[in-house]
Amino acid sequence: MKLLRSARFPAILLLIAAAAGLIIANSPVGHDVLEFSHAHLAVPGTAIDLSLTHWVSDGLLVFFFFVVSVELQFELTRGELRSARRALQPALAAAGGVIVPIAIYLVLTAGSGFQKGWPVPTATDIAFALGVLAVFGRSLPSGVRIFLLALAIIDDVVGIVFIAVLFATDLNFGMLAAGLLTTVLFGILSRMLHTRVRGLVIAGLVVLAVLTWSFILLSGVHATIAGVLLGLAMAQTPALVTRHAMEPWVNAVVLPLFAFTAALVPIPDFSGPGQAVFWGILIALPVGKIVGIAGFGWIGQRLVGSPDHPKLALGDLVAVGALGGIGFTVSLLLANLAFAAEPVVRDKAVLGVLAGSVISAIVAAILLTARVRHHRRAGTAVEEPAA
Template identity: 90%
Template sequence: MKLLRSARFPAILLLIAAVAGLVIANSPIGHDVIELSHAHLAIPGTPIDLSLTHWVSDGLLVFFFFMVSVELQFELTRGELRSARRAIQPALAAAGGVIVPIAIYLLITAGSGFQEGWPIPTATDIAFALGVLAVFGRGLPSGVRIFLLALAIIDDVVGIVFIAVLFATDLNYGMLAAGLLTTVLFGILSRMLHTRARRLVIALLVVLAALTWVFILLSGVHATIAGVLLGLAMAQTPALVTRHVMEPWVNAVILPLFAFTAALVPIPDFSGPGVSVFWGVLIALPVGKMIGIAGLGWLGQRLVGTPDHPKLALGDLIAVGALGGIGFTVSLLLANLAFAADAVVRDKAVLGVLAGSVISAIAAGILLTLRVRHHRLAGTAVEEQTT
C-alpha cells in the first residue's frame, strides 16, 4: 500500500494504462474492445443507463474528485491556500497556466469551428506532475513542490468549474436541489462519527453519498461534481482518513482504468476534420502552460512577494510550468466532454492530450534534472525530495 501512496508509482501506472489503451485500440482486437466499452449497463428500476466507459468517467472517477476536494478543503483551512497572502502567488501562476493555453488553442483553431475545445489544455494532473517531480526533482528546494501542489489544486478548481458550468445539459433543478440537500445531510452526519452510533452513521453516510451521486447525475450536471460537493462538505478529520483509505485504490485501479478507457481511441485520419484540435491541444499544453505559469508566477513573486515565502528562481518556475503541462486525467475528461457529439474530433483531442502531456513530462524531466544540478552546484539542494 505504501508504494501506491507514493508519488512515483501511480504516475507510472497511469502512463502504462494510457499506452495500453492506445495500443489495444489500434490492434486487431481494437474494434471489439471499443465496442465492449460502449456496452450499456443499467440499474433496474431507475433511469440510470450508462455505457461501461461512462461508468468509469461518471461513476468511478467521482472518488478521484472526492480526494481532490478533500485536499482542497485542507489547503483552504490549514495549508498553503489558507490566506489570500499565501494563495495569491500560485493563483496568479495558475491563472497564467489557464489563460495562455486557451489563447494558443483559440489561435490555432481559429475559423475551424472547433473552438469549443478551449478548456481542454487548461488542466494539470496533480498525481502525474508530482510523480515526475518525485522522480527527477530529488534535491530541489521544498518550495518547488509546495508551489506546484498549490498551483495544481487551484488549477483543478478551475477544471471543476468548467465541468460544472460548461458541460451541464438540460438542468433538472429539482434533482440538483435534492443533491444539494443530501450533501448538506452528509456533511452534518459526518460530524457525528464520534458518537456511539458510529456504525449506523457510516451506513447512512454511504447511502447519502450514493443518493448525492444519483441526484447530481440526473440533474444534468456532470456526476463527478458529486465527489467535489461531498469532499467539501465532510468534516475534515474523517475526510482525511477516508482519503487515506481510498488513495491506494484510486491510484491503482480507478485512475489507470480511466486512463485506459480514455486512451482507447483508434488513431484517426489526420487529413480529415479536427486536425487543428489535435495541434491546438498538443501545443497549448506544453508551451502555453510553461509560458503562462512561469511568466505570471515570476511576475506574481515580484509584485506580491511575502517574506515567509522564499522566491523561486525563474529556472524553477519554468520547470514547474513544464510540469503544469501534464494535463492527463482532467484534460482527458474535458476532451471527452467538449467533443462528446463528434467521436472523430474527440479522438484527435484525446491524442493531443496524450502527446502534449508526454512532451511536457519529458521537458519537465530534463528541466528538473538541470535545476537539481544547478542547486547542487550552488549548495542549495536538499538531501531528499518528499514523495
C-alpha cells in the same frame, strides 16, 4: 499500499494504462474492445443507464474528485491556501497557466469551428506532475513542490468549475436541489462519527453519498461534481482519514482504468476534420503552460512576494510550468466532454492531450534534472529519502 501512496508509482501506472489503451484500440482486437466498452449497464428501477466507459468516467472518477476536494478543503483551511496572501502567488501562476493555453488554442483553431475545445489544455494532473517531480526533482528545495501542489489544486478548481458550468446539459433543478440537500445531510452526519452509533452513521454516509451521486448525475451536471461536493462537505478529520484509505485504490484502480478507457481511441485519419484541435492541444499544453505559469508566476512573486515565502528562481518556475503541462486525467475528461457529439474530433483531442502531456513530461524531466544540478552546485539542494 506504501508503493501506491508514493508519488512515483501512480504516475507510471497512468502512463502504462494510457499506452495500453492506445495500443489495444489500434490492434486487431480493438474493434471488439471498443464495442464492449460501449455496452450499457442500467440500474434497475432508476433512470440511470450508462455505458461501461461512462461508468468509469461518471462513476469511478467521482472517487478521484472526492480525494482532490478533501485535499483542497485542507489546503484552504490549514494549508498553503489558508490566506489570500499565501494563495495569491500560485493563483496568479495558475491563472497564467489557464489564460495562455486558451489563447494559443484559440489562435491555432481559429476558423476551424472547433473553438469549443478551449478548456481542454487548461488542466494539470496533480498525481502525474508530482510523480515526475518525485523522480527527477527530489533534491529541489521544498518550495518548488509546495508551489506546484498549490498551483495544481487551484488549477483543478478551475477545471471543476469548467466541468460544472460548461458541460451541464438539460438541467433538472429538482434533481440538483435534491443532490445539494443530500450533500448538506452528508456533511452534518459526518460530524456525528464520534457518537456511539458510529456504524449506523457510516451506513448513512454511504447511502447519502450514493444518493448525491445519483441526483447530480440525473440533474444534468457532470456526476464527478458529486465527489467535489461530498469532499468539501465532509468534516475534515474523517475526510482526511477517508482520503488516506481511498488513495491507494484511486491510484491503483480508478485513475489507471480511466486512463485506459479515455485512451482507448483508434488513431484517426488526420486528413479529416479536427486537425487543428490536435495541434491546438498538443502545442497549448507544453508551450502555454510553461509561458503562462512561469511568466505570471514571476510577475506574481514581484507584486505580492513576502519574506515568509522565498522567491523561486525563474528556472524553477519554468520547470514547474513544464510540469503543469501534464494535463492527463482532467484534460482527458474535458476532451471527452467538449467533443462528445463528434467522435472523430474527440479522438484527435484525446491524442493531443496524450502527446502534449508526454512532451511536457519529457521537457519537465530535462528541466528538473538541470535545476537539481544547479541547486547542488549552489548548495541549495535538499536530499530527501526515496518515496
